[in-house]
Amino acid sequence: MAKSKTVFFCQNCGAQSPKWVGKCSSCGEWNTFVEEVVHKENKEDVVAKLSSAKNKNKPQLISEIKAGNERRINSQNNELNRVLGGGIVPGSLVLIGGEPGIGKSTLMLQIALKLKGLRILYVTGEESNQQIKMRVERVGSTNEDCYILNETSTRNIFLQIEKIQPQILVIDSIQTLHTDIIDSSAGSISQIRECASEMQRFSKMTDVPVFLIGHITKDGGLAGPKILEHMVDTVLQFEGDRNHGYRILRTTKNRFGSTSELGIYEMRSDGLREVANPSEILISQRDENVSGVAIASTIEGLRPMLIEIQALVSSAAYGTPQRSSTGFDLRRLNMLLAVLEKRSGFRLGVKDVFLNIAGGIKVDDPAIDLAVISAILSSSEDITIDQKVCFSAEVGLSGEIRPINRVEQRIAEAEKLGFEQIFISKFNTKGLDTKRVSITVTPVAKIEDVFRLLFS
Ligand code: TYD
Ligand code: MG
Secondary structure, rough: OOOOEEEEEEOOOEEEEOOOEOOOOOOOOEEOEEEEEEEEOOOOOOOHHOOOOOOOOOOOHHOOOOOOOOEOOOOOOOHHOOOOOOOOOOOOOOEEEEEEOOOOHHHHHHHHHHHHOOEEEEEEEEHHHHHHHHHHHHHHHOOOOOOEEEEEEEHHHHHHHHHHOEEEEEOOOOOHHHHHEOOOOOOOOHHHHHHEEEEEEEOOOOOOOEEEEEEEEOOOOEEEOOOHHOOOOEEEEEEEOOOOOOOEEEEEEOOOOOOOOEEEEEEOOOOOOOOOHOOOOOOOOOOOOOEEEEEEEEOOOOOOEEEEEEEEEOOOOEEEEEEEEOOHHHHHHHHHHHHHHHOOOOOOEEEEEEEEEEEHHHOOOOHHHHHHHHHHHHHHHOOOOOEEEEEEEEEEOOEEEOOOOOHHHHHHHHHOOOOOEEEEEEEHOOOOOOOOOOOOOEOOEEHHHHHHHHHO
16 A cells, blocks of 8 residues: 655745644744645656656766856847846756746746747646737747647656657746645645756756746745755746836846846836846936936946936925835935935935835945935935936945945946936046046045035
8 A cells, every 4th residue: 555644844944844843943934834745655757767868877077077058048038148147058947936917927938939949848837728829929929839738747747748859848837736746735835846856857857948937925935945946046036016017037046147137128018028228217208307316327237227216305294204215225215314414414304205216126236325315405405416417326324425336337337328427436436547438427525525516
């Protein structure tokens, strides 16, 4: 008789325990252990069978191993290439997480349709083939070599893989898969872990890149055990404000590249469009100067971009002034206001201050401090800042304007976009050749210098 064994799994981190416990000893969460049945009998290993021809597993000398670096597959999607570190690595396992409805399926389908000349298998457990077809028609492109499979059992998926021999595999989503090695329901911790590990072995043994789409939970983490994130090579987070059309693809883990990269897309009625020049969307179009607006030159990952900071300062209607901020850390805003009050004598303590970063993106680059302060002062004094002026510097606690990294790149981006003047820290000018650029570089040391230069 088949022996069945039950184990308790922490639904938060995936830790296991032979009996129920109230508090998980590895992640510290309470009440997260759930009983799951684990079959230990040996079913035939479909993955191993599939790849047995290629599986000559023996130790190899480093010098004998061929580097796979130059073999990256161009995904035909520059933003995806960028976040993956230069293209799809053969045999890599990539997890794409994001809130429901953010566009994960759309993104992967569009990529599958664009990768002409490669055989692609798109496995979906969430939508019917007709629904996929409707979406294909909506995004308006097609690919002769893209197969759609509506299946959730990994055994059947591998049987189809054996027939089709895809060169890229997409799983939408990992939470819908189930394997018959384990008896618990699809979406449970042990199922997710086992299915992901089958996919991992498949991708490593056959060198086929696998994309897993994953759901995220209410608090923003990827649903399923943390182990899922450890198992894959790359974790991409697809995020964005639903009220804005912009979507950001962010790398949170990458074995083959930098994790500070960022891809930007725009969701339109015909699918996702790559945004090659983010500044174009992050700076609002306006004909006349308005007060309270300042442009910052910032860097996300390796990518310089200009963003618009909008501030509104008005007399507090009630006793306690309000401070609110969108896209910028509220504590940092409070700190900058305190610096303005204490070091420069601006009476903002009795004013309401609202701050907004246009385009719905979140920025934590300290180099936008100076633009934040300038926008606040511009609104408070009701004097406009010229549209051709931008800022790039950090502000310190004593009101000093501090240097930031990669200032040349920020200046170059501002120049490229037609700005005529950029304010930077005086301490950033060492070794900087300002004659080579056509933009006026204005070094400043204190908030008062900026104020004097801008508003008098
Ligand atoms: P979807 O890819 O289904 O999201 P996920 O797989 O992350 O749950 O995206 C669905 C959303 O995208 C839906 O709200 C409609 C919108 N959308 C467009 O605006 N334009 C399009 O061309 C498509 C296909 C979807
Ligand atoms: Mg989906």
